[in-house]
Amino acid sequence: MSEPAVIRSLPSLRDLLRRYGQIVIAIPLLAVLAIGAVGAPVLVGHDPNRLNVRAKAESPSITHLLGTDEFGRDILSRLAYGARITLLVAAASVLLAAAGGTLLGSVAAYAGRGVETVIMRTMDGMLCFPPILLAIFVVTFLGPSIVNLILVIGVLYIPRFTRVVHSSTLAIRELEYVESARALGASAVRIIGRAILPNILAPIFVQASLAAGHAILMESGLSFLGLGPPPPASSWGRMVEQSGRFMQLSLLPILWPSAAISVTVLAFNLLGDGLRDLLDPRLRNR
């Protein structure tokens, strides 16, 4: 862990951007998104699912700030409600993956050779499957729904966290302060919880931020294929797919959700990169 820089005078905006540029850009983007998602019912004046044949594929106007889609539904409202799905799936699946990975990773690092081999080789095996194929496979069996998306994506990202936690734990467990905790008779659970976990939170957070970006790519991809939450839910991937069929009619309805997905993933990637630089300057430029 690096010591926070001592700030002598108030830093200028320029300094801030140079040092924390990626995070400075990412946080407001994610904040807008979160506000839009949470406040969707209050902020947007339209029912996201109300069809209106007289307002098909309208250009942006005062009533419909981003215009309407090919069924006359208000695009801004659908985007705001779609943000709820996106953020919920991303947050819940990353939480599941991080929890599962932390548990498996620390068990693998602590439980002895046999258990370690079984856990880590299983993770290697899971990483051989292209995640979206495995997700398609599982969703076909379970049926498409938000909960199943969260479960599938969460489980698929467990191996990444397991690897990070495993290798960081192995690196830390031989350090003197861990040894002294062991000498004082602390149990393995206590050592992991009190001595090791707090010190490997940094790589876990970096991984979580990058995984959130991946989770959104995966969620939108599955929704695009029709394996996301069933209609009329306005998930962004499905919006791209539906508007794509009416591309001849108008290009705007497809551009908005495309931009929403890309900007959100970009924000999480920036946050992940920024956090990594901030928490571990050795990795800068990687």
Place this chain on the structure above:
Amino acid sequence: MWKYLFRRLGASVALLLVVATILFFSIHLLPGDPVLLILGGDAAQPTPDQIAMVRAKLGLDKPLWLQYLSWLQRVSQGDLGRSLVDDRPVARDLANRLPRTLQLVIPATLLSTAVGVSLGMFAARRRGRLADPIASSTALMGFSMPVFVVGMLLVALFSITLGWLPPTGYVPFGEDPAGFLRHLILPALALSAAPTAITMRMTRSSFLEQSALDYVRTARAKGLPEPAVAWRHVLRNALLPVVTVVGLQIGGMFAGAVLVEYIFSWPGLNTLLLNSISTRDYPIIQGVVLLAAVLFVFVNLATDLCYALVNPRIRYE
């Protein structure tokens, strides 16, 4: 070298076994019952007799470990079962479709590697000037955009607006090479966008890392012109980690190809997979997933061997 080769080969075979095992048990852990699927789902309300018959036919009445062993045996001989819809051998369907997916993945890999390495080197050599941050942020955008968004935007631009290229479809190379290429351009571009960005970033950082080393200073000190330093000395060493990244990209492309084939109606493996979702033809789905994982293991093995070929330090470890 031989020792290294055999060790890697052994590890890959072990990994394949793990992969097959994961797939087998994930099928058996999932709540959906394949027997019900075969008989047409819950709605068809099959009788207990029918269920028992199909169960016996599939060998599902035997203990799990016996099923596992016989499944492993069949799969290792290339027998992936038969399609539930038309009773054709899954392996033959896969063999028909695989070349078409490769026709998409291989050009996309060549494209992303060529463009990614060039751009990465370009950005690294212009560090501190405007071109570097522009190239780097374009790359960051590149892999933040989902592959299907890139695909749809390409169609919107080049097919709908400009009318230059066909939006979807496939023409066999043997019938009409020019038509094949016209249909290939957009899907290959879509598929290579994110890998290009990742290869570019890796090349850039690896190039910068190498540039700071002593041997580069020596090369400059003995009076070599800058292009010779960059191309002959730095680039060759900087490409080592890029080899690994490109290998991983090929694995990622099989995933990206799922969506690209869907958008462009490219009749490869993944279109087969997606068609089988609606009919819940699970032997086919399982076959495609297994094949993708096997390809991934082999591509990684090949990558590691290439890496050992170009980097002697690995061989003698």
